[in-house]
Amino acid sequence: MVTIADVARHAGVAPSTVSYVLTGKRSISPQTRTKVRESIRLLGYHPHAGARALATSRANVVALVLPLRPGVHLPVLMRFVTAAVTTARRHDMDVLLVTADQGAQGLRRVAGSAQVDGFLVMDVELDDDRVPLLRQMGQPSVLIGRPAAVKGLTCVDLDFEAAGARCVDHLADLGHRYIGFLGAPSVVYQRNTGYAQRTMAGFGAAAMRRGIASTALPAEDDYESVLASVRSLLRTQPAMTALVVHNEAALGWVAGSLRALGRRVPDDVAVVAICPDELAEQMQLTSVQLPAEELGRQAMELLVARLNGHPTAPLTLLPPKLSGRASTASRLRHRGTA
């Protein structure tokens, strides 16, 4: 292994000088700087991460805590992950993967051994058992998701209530008066997952506000079950002319199910999805974006800020954005206003 001493010798300077060239914490003459840089390049020098961590008590690594629970939509999850990793790298940080099975135990271990400087915790539930632990541990952490109490934490999330409401408003503006809601798999609700419940709440409240009749059902992630849920919604509310879908896995089967039940999208039933934009684009669905990349990026930026001692707000909510597409381009409004 080539060390800083080797570089120093090769460049004819002291090790500390090389260090200062690297970190930029002191001014170095341009001549020396280029000389040192050249030696580094020539020798293929890379600072030893462990040694650096020891000297600075900073590992430049953050833990990414991924529970991998059933019911989470992995493609979406991976977008969070990629965005977070990319952002981390932009700040010269690496990412250590901590999965569910390691549990609280695992958090303690990596924090205690100074392996990581902070935590990025994904898929946070309303009352998450990791939250008290994170609060008590000194290490900075950022949560993607929103536990019941955010005091003393840093959380990032989409404003799911607003998202649910936004869907209703859009449909109401188009003249729809009977709207259905197709939710996540029922386990997700049983588990007390904040985002699912909040979307529902926002949806329901907005419907009340606008004087619109609404019905909601969960949907599992297979065709039969989606079909059953849609059928059930239609039976409950035969006049239903619009459907809000908050379930990525079910999306692929919604149009098919409606068709199987004799309804066409968008002419008989308009559909609004809450999902990543790409997915909606591909299926030509009007949608409220689930800005996975943006969330992952923001979360990591906040974590970096905290690592550098900057204070952060306990809760950052991203406003929902709706993109209109073919699935709500029905002629209902014209009919209604005709």
Next chain:
Amino acid sequence: MVTIADVARHAGVAPSTVSYVLTGKRSISPQTRTKVRESIRLLGYHPHAGARALATSRANVVALVLPLRPGVHLPVLMRFVTAAVTTARRHDMDVLLVTADQGAQGLRRVAGSAQVDGFLVMDVELDDDRVPLLRQMGQPSVLIGRPAAVKGLTCVDLDFEAAGARCVDHLADLGHRYIGFLGAPSVVYQRNTGYAQRTMAGFGAAAMRRGIASTALPAEDDYESVLASVRSLLRTQPAMTALVVHNEAALGWVAGSLRALGRRVPDDVAVVAICPDELAEQMQLTSVQLPAEELGRQAMELLVARLNGHPTAPLTLLPPKLSGRASTASRLRHRGTA
């Protein structure tokens, strides 16, 4: 931070003694051992990972290299990942996430800075640009997948050729004489991905061997495209009575497409999938298992073996296992033998 010196002082021994208790590299009297253990517990001591890495030149971290290319089925990928992480933890190792965008550059960096002791590389292509790099770098590595030349490497993979063949044999034994093959999205073949091509090859060779007519087509991951592919297969070979599907994302739409074209599973068309067992179980499909967990586990075990200086075979192929389920339970055989 509580250090080994603190523990030593608290227990009334030398730091080195504490270290020996921890590593077990020298015999320590039971009394001292319990005394030290008690102090460790009481003070909540965790050895500093960086310091340890510096002293031992072993980070006890492996890099997990995840390209996250389009077309890979993420649920399957995540099973590899979870299995690999779990296995790593069983050997007291942690896992650093390295994603595609970091490229070869990233591999060099983490290896050079002694951040990781080895690499677990996933989703390896036939001629992967990371392979020469891995060969030249000193660090041990294990690949999941199978590049064109495996000399000097350690690779783990399912025997996809055998898997393709196994499907044909099963169907042939049931009396089918006209078999279709529904493959991965076409990008996967364009990208020269080994597993897709090998499955096809195994399928084709077995069909020839058994004197069976076969047709193959790729399928994209949306309903319309699956329907189109299936229709095209049926048009090419109207007598087709069986279908082998090697495309997790398409699986959900296969039965629907066949039904839409007037064929029922399994009575008109038998279906065999190559996919993780759980997925097949859920859809009641006869399948050749894609043993993601087993592959991830094996790969990590091999990596650990290499890290400990044990030699490893360049190629470990897992034999395919077929589980019969409802989707091939047609009465064809009886008709055939009747």
Next chain:
DNA sequence: TCCGAGTGTTGAAGCGTTTCGACAACATTA
């Protein structure tokens, strides 16, 4: 001419481990 400020560089101490050689204390053998 001398002083103070600023600039560029250095030597050495320290970060928290592991590990090697040394050394007591005790047990075993000749």
Next chain:
DNA sequence: TAATGTTGTCGAAACGCTTCAACACTCGGA
């Protein structure tokens, strides 16, 4: 009894980096 192992413990020297205090210069200004 002396020589020889064995066992358990210790002190000190690494490991490769950062950073602080100190030092040698140069440059203006008084």
